[in-house]
Amino acid sequence: MDSHRWRRAGMSQGNQGNQRSRASQANRTSWTSQGRTGISRRGLLGSAIAVAAAAATGTTATAAARTAAARTAAARTGSGPSGEVPSLWREFTRAPSTHPQIPYVGRSGHRGGAARFPRRPVVADVRDHGAVADGTTDSAPAINRAIAAAGRAGGGTVLLPPGTFRIDDLIRIGYDNVVLRGAGSSRTKLYATKNLTELIGVYGSRYGGDKSSWSWAGGLIWLAPRARWDSLVAAIRAKAWPFEGWTGNGRDEWETLTTVSPARRGSWSVTVADARRLRPGRLVLLRLADDAGHTLLEHMSGGGPGPEAYSWDDKTKLTSYVPYEWPVRIARVQGRKVTFERPLPLDVRPEWDPRLTTHVEALTGAGVEGLTLEAVETPQSPHLLDKGYNGVAFQCAYDCWADDVVVRHVDNGFGLVAASSCTLRRTTVAGRGSHHPYFCREGSHDNLIEDFTIEQRTVPAPADTQLHGINVEGLSSYNVWSRGEMRMGTFDSHRGLPFANVRTDITVNNNGRHGGDASAGPLFGARFTHWNIRVTNGRAGLMKIDGLAPYSATVGLNEVTEFDQTDVPDFTGDLHARVELYGTTDVVRPRNLYEAQRELFR
DSSP states (O other): OOHHHHHHHHSOTTOOTTSOOHHHHHHHHHHHTBTOTTOOHHHHHHHHHHHHHHHHTTOOOOHHHHHHHHHHHHHHBOOBTTBBOOHHHHHHHHSTTTOSSSOOOTTOSGGGTOSSOOOOOEEEEGGGGTOOOEEEEEOHHHHHHHHHHHHHTTOEEEEEOSEEEEESSOEEEOSTTEEEEESOTTTEEEEEOOOHHHHTOOOBOTTOSSOBGGGTSOOSEEEOOHHHHHHHHHHHHTTOOOOOSTTTTTTOOOOEEEEBOOBOTTOSEEEBSOOTTOOTTOEEEEEEOOOTTOHHHHHHTTOSHHHHHSOOTTOHHHHTTOSEEEEEEEEEEETTEEEESSOOSSOBOGGGOOEEEOOSOOEESOEEEEEEEEEOOOOOOSTTOOOOOEEEEEESEESOEEEEEEEESOSEEEEEESOBSOEEEEEEEESSOOSEEEEEESSOBSOEEEEEEEOOOSSOOOTTOOOOBBOBOTTOBSOEEEEEEESSOBOOBOSSOOBSOEEEEEEEOOOOOOOOOGGGOOSOOSOOEEEEEEETTOBOTTTSOTTTSTTOEEEEEOOOBOOSSOOOOSSOSOOOOEEESTTOSSOBSSSOHHHHHHHHTO
């Protein structure tokens, strides 16, 4: 396959991934400038594309292409006085889609990680629908009317001019290709006076107890398909606590499109039994069910004696997350061969009843930009009893985004709930302190959170509250947190076997704690990677993960020690975890694993 054909198959339509953000380019320049004398950019790209083309067609790369890729990576990341290249990176360049410790996340984010978001024409101004930027008039009805008008027009931008708009209701973005755009996070403010308990009702946990699900769900700006949002709210008000994902409240809103033949993790293509209902551009679910021996959960954990010896049957919360549902867009259909826009996240085996299915209608192409959402300042609630002063939530959303958005005085900041292929860029959580500054759960995959900030809380934490940080749980996979500054919090896992996630180029004051019920199973599955992490207070917990995460990689971490919350491994025996350049600060090259993977496949 030539480079043009590969890029057309591997990239989704409209992807602008060749364009670079200034921050990304600056970081890449810091390591690509090493050792490139005499090698042209065209030559570098050619060798990477040769490997990618082989991956896209499900074939094995030639020895020559592999050698060229390795030479390319070495040229780009040559060690020198300003940095060191770990052996893990050199290994990864030779097997980027199937490396045992490092996941391939180079296609994570909106439109495969596009550097720019669409600039849709302005179709509505909230002032024309009655919004007033005086800080006292309830403008929520007017803003929601403007969003609905944009939706009826087939999409477009809804403008929020400078000023403070009071909202006494939540803002719903439930139409494809609708963007709510303020004048900038320092100029446009939404001042929220009520919480989700007041607006929708008490939301209990489907797992029992007196917990409030507003502790991990919903937002005062809520991006979700209209029908899905309506069904969730109806279930909450009926106290029939729902499942929140892609197949409805009872996980029964799907039908089989076709069954799938066996394939290996990292393959870009699969063979299906019947391709008549498949077409390029269609969003489908790859659905994998577990078997009685829990071999799917073992596979997510890397396999081997440790996961095989683990007791899975009593982990009822974890097993409720299976089947694994992975949304993906089809790039090409050739006979019974179907090529996706991303490589397979797991093996596809007959014992897991693999199939492509329908799903609830997704929200696509929607975004929120350039504003601050500030909740009325109230004390943080006791742990798991949040009332729902929550920020921005994405639910059953695909290829959506947030850019230049600040949330302040919230219970929970930015949420990804059964959301995939979304990008949160230049986002900040600020104010009195949050339970979950960022949460990623209920089978959320392939998302990108970059240039993010968690500010230090402005008031002391009340008793009986909890601080987590950047959370991932519930079989969520292939998500990336990149270029972050965490002035408080931690790399939180709430158990539920999240796997193949990356945190890279982040500075963290590691003072948060992880959560998760025992019934939710292990903290980590396979292929978690922490790459170039700067821990300012020297606490090891959830940073240096070689003793906790199977088939993991900890690379470029400064020296840390165990104190406060200390965890024991979930799996026995050799975890096959790797550590390199431990005890260093900002020495590893490439310094940003996600950006290096993106560059490798351009």
